[in-house]
Amino acid sequence: MKDIQRILEEKKSSIKELEKFLYDNPEIEMDEYKAKAKFTELLKMENFFIEEDIPNLPTAFVAHKSSGNGPAIGIMAEYDALPGIGHACGHNLIGAIGYGTAVVLGEMLSEFEGSIYLLGSPAEETGRGKTGLIGAGYFKNIDIAMMVHPMKFTCLKTNMTNLEGYDVTFIGKASHAGEAPENGINALDAAVQFYSGIGLLRQQLKDDARVHAIITKGGSAPNIIPEIATVRLEMRHEEITYFRSMVQRILNIAKAAATATGCSVNIEMFEPQICCMKNNNVMADLFKSHLVESGVDKKEIIDSYKIGGCSDMGNVSQIVPSIHPWIQMVRSSSEAHTIEFLEDAHSPFAIREMFRAIRCLAGVGLDILKDPSILSEIKKDFVDGNKQ
Ligand SMILES: [Zn+2]
Known part of the structure; x- marks a missing residue:
């Protein structure tokens, strides 16, 4: 043998x-x-x-x-x-x-x-x-x-762990930041609110939950109200039920940040779901x-x-x-x-x-x-x- x-x-x-x-x-x-x-x-x-x-x-x-x-x-x-x-x-x-x-x-x-x-x-x-x-x-x-x-x-x-990664893109309206800021809708404000909202939620997340985010687009010049801003983030947790609820809560913060600033929001996965x-x-x-x-x-x-x-x-x-x-x-x-x-x-x-x-x-x-x-x-x- x-x-x-x-x-x-x-x-x-x-x-x-x-x-x-x-x-x-x-x-x-x-x-x-x-x-x-x-x-x-x-x-x-x-x-x-x-x-x-x-x-x-x-x-x-x-x-x-x-x-x-x-x-x-x-x-x-x-x-x-x-x-x-x-x-x-x-x-x-x-x-x-x-x-x-x-x-x-x-x-x-x-x-x-x-x-x-x-x-x-x-x-x-x-x-x-x-x-x-x-x-x-x-x-x-x-x-x-x-x-x-x-x-x-x-x-x-x-x-x-489970892992999902998203690009959350806020879409506002560009305007001259000096001459007519009141005509603009600031997508970067939405991104910052989203980023801060994630930070505030952290205290209520389980210890082994992970959320890591970066701002990949935040405007082109300080004298233009940013029309587009994107936050790229990944979330991880090993229990699938908890993971799904965490992803939902975080994406709800994105929607809330869009509503608060008058932007629209586009949420897309940028990598395969693991x-x-x-x-x-x-x-x-x-x-x-x-x-x-x-x-x-x-x-x-x-x-x-x-x-x-x-x-x-x-x-x-x-x-x-x-x-x-x-x-x-x-x-x-x-x-x-x-x-x-x-x-x-x-x-x-x-x-x-x-x-x-x-x-x-x-x-x-x-x-x-x-x-x-x-x-x-x-x-x-x-x-x-x-x-x-
Ligand atoms: Zn390896």
């Missing part, structure tokens, strides 16, 4: 090659052309069938390999870097982990029935990759989805058993952890059972999106832990390929999660 460790040993050099290539060639969101070319070159050599024309996502791809009618396992690959700072979120590691896991599980298809999908999802930092793949229907035939993110500690269930992470407990338990089997001390594994950040993996987790665990791959002082994290993201320690991540994800996949009845437990947990 085929063994994960043995296959990993055979594929080690191509996994390392991909990781180094991604690290050495950082590309920001929607510009990951070199990364896509490298992934597809390596995946073709592993006999994956590759779809490269993904609607509206030129740097995305979907690779798959199938045998018979077994479980369809989705593995996520991220590979976008951060502007100006390279792979300071470690997506070089995520990409190589996704590739390695898909290749190992692909080899298992000579013994078990099923399909392995590697979803090449660009632009995680702006949430456009996975939301685009979802919109284009690429998760319809997939039973589960999983990935591992590098982190400064190891944790099974990441509680990430959902909170719905962690699958059955998959997380399987992942934990493989972490322990690989030598991680149980005491080092945190069950769940709440952060203020979010990921488009949350959107995936709302439609198919998913996990997005963290494995410690950087120093415990390294914060994501910093130079320190960038330095750590290609260290010998990170590379060693990258192979552990592959081993554990492939372990979960193999459990499911061997015994597809686990899928019904996974799906039951997913449905139960909907009722909460």
Whole structure:
């Protein structure tokens, strides 16, 4: 019977090659052309069938390999870097982990029935990759989805937030500020009232709610009453019901500011809506058993952890059972999106832990390929999660 460790040993050099290539060639969101070319070159050599024309996502791809009618396992690959700072979120590691896991599980298809999908999802930092793949229907035939993110500690269930971002544009009437101010309707006044209203509401928001706003347009010259003013804001909270009510309250402040100043207001989302992470407990338990089997001390594994950040993996987790665990791959002082994290993201320690991540994800996949009845437990947990 085929063994994960043995296959990993055979594929080690191509996994390392991909990781180094991604690290050495950082590309920001929607510009990951070199990364896509490298992934597809390596995946073709592993006999994956590759779809490269993904609607509206030129740097995305979907690779798959199938045998018979077994479980369809989705593995996520991220590979976008951060502007100006390279792979300071470690997506070089995520990409190589996704590739390695898909290749190992692909080899298992000579013994078990099923399909392995590697979803090449660009632009995680702006949430456009996975939301685009979802919109284009690429998760319809997939039973589960999983990935591992590098982190400064190891944790099974990441509680990430819902997020929505809006451009709130107030439209008033321009007028000469010296000669005829009385003829003007000041859109900047509306923007300032809106901004201040958000600040006043803060005292009544839950501690872990986040609202961050900037004024992106506020007039063109001080001697013209501003006709247009725009506030760009993002809101976050992890509980969906509370989140919806908070968004409503804040957008009501915008409408009130428009009424108070005589402006009209136009409210538009400027980025994809990001959902909170719905962690699958059955998959997380399987992942934990493989972490322990690989030598991680149980005491080092945190069950769940709440952060203020979010990921488009949350959107995936709302439609198919998913996990997005963290494995410690950087120093415990390294914060994501910093130079320190960038330095750590290609260290010998990170590379060693990258192979552990592959081993554990492939372990979960193999459990499911061997015994597809686990899928019904996974799906039951997913449905139960909907009722909460
Ligand atoms: Zn990241």
